[in-house]
Amino acid sequence: MTTRVWDYLPEYEKERVDIIDAVETVFESGQLVLGASVSSFESEFAGYHGGGHCTGVDNGTNAVKLGLEALGVGPGDEVITVSNTAAPTVVAIVGAGATPVFVDVQEDDYLMDTDLVAAAITPRTKALLPVHLYGQCVDMAPLRRLAGEHGLSILEDCAQSHGARHHGQLAGTMGDAAAFSFYPTKVLGAYGDGGAVLTRDENIDRALRRLRYYGMETVYYVTALPGHNSRLDEVQAEILRRKLRRLDEYIAGRNEIAERYAEGLADLTGPGGLVLPSVRPENDHVYYVYVVRHPRRDDIIERLQRYDIALNISYRWPVHTMTGFAHLGYATGSLPVTERLADEIFSLPMYPSLPRARQDQVIEALHEVLGSL
Known part of the structure; x- marks a missing residue:
């Protein structure tokens, strides 16, 4: 499944x-x-x-x-x-x-x-x-x-x-x-x-x-x-x-999953490795999505399909590069951080009812895939 x-x-x-x-x-x-x-x-x-x-x-x-x-x-x-x-x-x-x-956005947290x-x-x-x-x-x-x-x-x-x-x-x-x-x-x-x-x-x-x-x-x-x-x-x-009435419960569930991802994937980080979400000390994150980065993002996504794990990219195409907004006149390279992120970011499965076994599956699969790159 x-x-x-x-x-x-x-x-x-x-x-x-x-x-x-x-x-x-x-x-x-x-x-x-x-x-x-x-x-x-x-x-x-x-x-x-x-x-x-x-x-x-x-x-x-x-x-x-x-x-x-x-x-x-x-x-x-x-x-x-x-x-x-x-x-x-x-x-x-x-x-x-x-x-x-x-x-443009910031390199570490992807925000304005x-x-x-x-x-x-x-x-x-x-x-x-x-x-x-x-x-x-x-x-x-x-x-x-x-x-x-x-x-x-x-x-x-x-x-x-x-x-x-x-x-x-x-x-x-x-x-x-x-x-x-x-x-x-x-x-x-x-x-x-x-x-x-x-x-x-x-x-x-x-x-x-x-x-x-x-x-x-x-x-x-x-x-x-x-x-x-x-x-x-x-x-x-x-x-x-x-x-x-259950919103705070949903948020707690998302944070629990984020903590498990952070702990389980920590050894994959470092120079050239997986980049986990950066949370500013003044912020309480609710993890609508759990966005990570890697320079070989597309290879990782392709290989993870063999493990029946579907990932998402938020967002593969920056808005200013879309043909529907070409009239705004933004040339390629005008927002360098945004454009670089679009080539590297992807989202791991994240919702409060995500079973722990599925969380473990994602963590284990990423270890196997990144170990084979």
């Missing part, structure tokens, strides 16, 4: 009764759209983050897009972010009518190099969009300082960092607003698509609620455009309510 990078079936087997009850709760409620489950989840998710406002939306991409629009970002504006991210981050920027501007942001700011810059990638937070203090100096907004991309902390502060509580994805693979994942935007600003929240509902504040009356049909589904919201 193949060891997958992610698999929801073991978790579903354990939580099936609660998940089925969540579905029946919605079906028996008499309201299938923007009902009690969505409003309750919004309140509880905001509460998990210490208060403020939460607006549930249909997916993480629209969480970024609507978050930008609620912050006043639109045509003619620039948004500074990274190319080492999932393409939806950048698709959302373009969808809001803005132009993405990329800065905040030392490069100041030089990327122009009179057209409207927002900074740090991506808390792989389960670890970007250093936010320099970004908040720059935002204050230049009158910029900050939208945190928290799609991969539910429950992560930076200096003890939760991801999603350090900017003007924060976008979350609840795609099934996420640390807090639904059984389909879903997303949300957090903010402590009541005016931003009001704009978000209008944006997700056609531009309406009351039924059938559009008060302002743009407007979208981007509502979080009631069934997914109720499932997320149940799973939110």
Whole structure:
């Protein structure tokens, strides 16, 4: 049997009764759209983050897009972010009518190099969009300082960092607003698509609620455009309510697996060897994915297939190298660290219900494969 990078079936087997009850709760409620489950989840998710406002939306991409629009970002504006991210981050920027501007990432933790942001700011810059990638937070203090100096907004991309902390502060509580994805693979994942935007600003929240509902504040009356049909589904919201109560348990499980990987693979590190994740001392990592590096990445992945172990590459193609974004004008070599990482990084299987025997299989197979290179 193949060891997958992610698999929801073991978790579903354990939580099936609660998940089925969540579905029946919605079906028996008499309201299938923007009902009690969505409003309750919004309140509880905001509460998990210490208060403020939460607006549930249909997916993480629209969480970024609507978050930008609620912050006043639109045509003619620039948004500074990274190319080492999932393409939806950048698709959302373009969808809001803005132009993405990329800065490189750091070699050790793969996160935005905040030392490069100041030089990327122009009179057209409207927002900074740090991506808390792989389960670890970007250093936010320099970004908040720059935002204050230049009158910029900050939208945190928290799609991969539910429950992560930076200096003890939760991801999603350090900017003007924060976008979350609840795609099934996420640390807090639904059984389909879903997303949300957090903010402590009541005016931003009001704009978000209008944006997700056609531009309406009351039924059938559009008060302002743009407007979208981007509502979080009631069934997914109720499932997320149940799973939110177990979020800290999921995070603990991921950290336990990460510790076993770190211990079991330590002897494969060193010059020219496997590079394990680097965690900054001020960060609490939630390990959405467990990303390692090796200069012979492709050979390793090919050989591991013989062991029925499936790996993932997050991400093989930096966004600025994709043909869909060629119009942005980034030449090969313009983001050297990002491009080098794309040739070396890969993700090991990581989800809380990953059996210990499968973890051992991954560790043993990597020893055999790297020993044969």
